[in-house]
Amino acid sequence: MDTSEVFSLYKKYINPYLADLLRFAGCDKIEWEAEGCIIRDSEGNEFIDCLGGYGVFSLGHRHPVVVKAVEEQLRRIPLSSKIFLNYPQAKLAEKLAELTPGDLQFVFFSNSGTEAVEAGLKFARMFTGRKKFVSAIGSFHGKTLGSLSVSGREIYKKPFEPLLDYCVQVPFGDISAMESVVDEDTAAVILEPIQGEGGVNVPPDDYLPEVRKICDEKGVLLILDEVQTGLGRCGRMFACQLWDVVPDIMCLAKALGGGVMPIGATIARPYIWEIFKDNPLIHSSTFGGNPLACSAGLATLNVLVDENLPERAERLGGYLLSKLMELKEVHPQLIADVRGKGLLVGIEFSEEDIGLLVISLLVKRGVLVAYALNNPKVMRLEPPLIISKEMLDKVIDSLKASLEEVKALLM
Numbered sequence: 001m002d003t004s005e006v007f008s009l010y011k012k013y014i015n016p017y018l019a020d021l022l023r024f025a026g027c028d029k030i031e032w033e034a035e036g037c038i039i040r041d042s043e044g045n046e047f048i049d050c051l052g053g054y055g056v057f058s059l060g061h062r063h064p065v066v067v068k069a070v071e072e073q074l075r076r077i078p079l080s081s082k083i084f085l086n087y088p089q090a091k092l093a094e095k096l097a098e099l100t101p102g103d104l105q106f107v108f109f110s111n112s113g114t115e116a117v118e119a120g121l122k123f124a125r126m127f128t129g130r131k132k133f134v135s136a137i138g139s140f141h142g143k144t145l146g147s148l149s150v151s152g153r154e155i156y157k158k159p160f161e162p163l164l165d166y167c168v169q170v171p172f173g174d175i176s177a178m179e180s181v182v183d184e185d186t187a188a189v190i191l192e193p194i195q196g197e198g199g200v201n202v203p204p205d206d207y208l209p210e211v212r213k214i215c216d217e218k219g220v221l222l223i224l225d226e227v228q229t230g231l232g233r234c235g236r237m238f239a240c241q242l243w244d245v246v247p248d249i250m251c252l253a254k255a256l257g258g259g260v261m262p263i264g265a266t267i268a269r270p271y272i273w274e275i276f277k278d279n280p281l282i283h284s285s286t287f288g289g290n291p292l293a294c295s296a297g298l299a300t301l302n303v304l305v306d307e308n309l310p311e312r313a314e315r316l317g318g319y320l321l322s323k324l325m326e327l328k329e330v331h332p333q334l335i336a337d338v339r340g341k342g343l344l345v346g347i348e349f350s351e352e353d354i355g356l357l358v359i360s361l362l363v364k365r366g367v368l369v370a371y372a373l374n375n376p377k378v379m380r381l382e383p384p385l386i387i388s389k390e391m392l393d394k395v396i397d398s399l400k401a402s403l404e405e406v407k408a409l410l411m
């Protein structure tokens, strides 16, 4: 396996600029195999996966229960005929309805986070007959045109304008700003309970309950995008449960496939499904809800419950945060803030360049992390929820050493 050959294929056929960026960050290696929290490159070097595929690998890599379910399904019927009833899809929908809060019940399956959001936006417009969407500055909901329209960072939006009309963005966590724009023309408010790509922004405790109230008063749907925060990541099965808020529509993806299959899901309260009454195919997806992905999803939910992973995320996340607070005390010139819930944790550096340097030094020490897409000053830690305390300690030690190195370089 020749790394330079793969690098030049990237340069020639995939994305030369991305290839250069990966090289700059010290990530021009071939990922070859993975297991649990470890990724191995083609030369046998091991890395602790502390990014977890931006939230995909909550169960780690190749969790045996998920792999077994997918292998068994692969031998029966991997993709759907789209004509008959699909058993894994039905069972996964039932399990999602059981685990999601309140009366969330009906599920539309797709293949990614952005598709889960697109479906949510379309359902909200059709159900309410209204056009307007309200979302938050700094938010990230995906990169297809609809999801991009409600996302909150200009550099990713500007080149693709005009995007959807009637999309308004307000500062995240500011309830009076929200109140001032939500009106009788609004179809939905769409928010991440905690902003991931925005830089791990945790809202004030009264924010989501107040937004729920405003939506109820104005007959507006509340869509919560739990693509990154859901499925145990933030110390509850769903982050909205941290504040006892039930959305009208919830979007899931990433971890739902157990780190083995791609899958997206849009889950709604029962009355919203009236939109399918006159035309059951008003929204559909060829690969959405395929048996392979749904068998992975069902196995994933079972593991999350059986291994009590949301509780584990809360416990280990509390430990990690306390250790990072100590590091912030030691390096006030380098670290501006640390924050998070469960195992969705962000370190805000005083400057963007410091973050980039720390990330590349961590890669050299065998720890994978990344910055937040909409806030590059913030480095994210999203390890698998199955990570051991010993491995987390190794990550903290590597971070300590990398910060010392940066300090010596800069001062």
Ligand code: PLP
Pocket: 054, 112, 113, 114, 115, 117, 140, 141, 142, 143, 192, 196, 197, 225, 226, 227, 228, 229, 253, 254
């Ligand atoms: N929503 C949120 C909150 C996300 O974090 C992401 C991806 O990072 C998406 C949507 C888009 O997901 P995908 O990349 O699978 O389309």
